[in-house]
Amino acid sequence: MAGVNAQNIKLGPCKVVFGTGADKIEFGTTKGGVVLTYEETSREVTMDQTGTTPLKEIITGRTAAVAVPFGEYDQEKLLTVLPGSRLVVDTTDPTKKKVVVNATKVIDLLGFAKQMTLIPLAEGTTPNDYVTLPFAAPRANLNYTFDYDNELITNITFKGFPNENGDLIEFGDPDVA
Template structure:
């Protein structure tokens, strides 16, 4: 097949990092059901009376990016990361006793919780050129735990991308490329 590079056909799961390589890095390495990246554009067709409903051109008016991460580790630190406005309480006499508390009376600005999110494919031969990065992504969690023998406890979180200070929303490839 002329012009087809089968090396560019990718398959497999990925690992998800919040603030990869930074001191506050959080690693989501176990997922169930697949990590799903959604990138969408909105646009507006431009028409004139003289051409009726036939568009003369189309203009992109907006872009969104989201990453759905169904992670399988029941971990207090990770819950704290994906539940904006939550807080950790650690017992003063036994540091192994802890809980994450979510307060319902707070109005939360998700932008203040936005951090860099990186998807790293786990396939053999993966390089940083295969990474996908959202420079500012805020978590939105939907917890629906089923306690039975047939299901793992999966925490569903969707990270919503916001433009960074340069207006960048998402990047495909090596984050260190300058």
């Protein structure tokens, strides 16, 4: 197979890092695979003289999102991916806690957006293999099945928004300026 570089064929799970520095949270246990979706919208340009034959096409928008089926039941991480939620700790017994989600708040997700990076776990991975959404906000869809055949999976989708430079998604080392 001339021209095929097998080193460029990637396989395997990844960990998800949301935030940076002391603000960083790692989602390292997933079930069902982390899915990156990048899509473009476009508009075909036509003229009367060519009928429905497009003369060119213009990209009108781009979206990026990462679906993370997180496999740990962790109240601190749940608090991070449920924008507007709060942690309540019992005043007499600090081991008793609950995460409370209030339905009466209107929430701007940009206030919760941070850098989100996918780090492949395959041997030989370098930062050049990372995928980063420089400005991503979490949304969670909980569908817990309590039985012997299923793990409790918290489905999180990190939706990318353009950062102050207009950057939406990066493929490669996030430390390159």
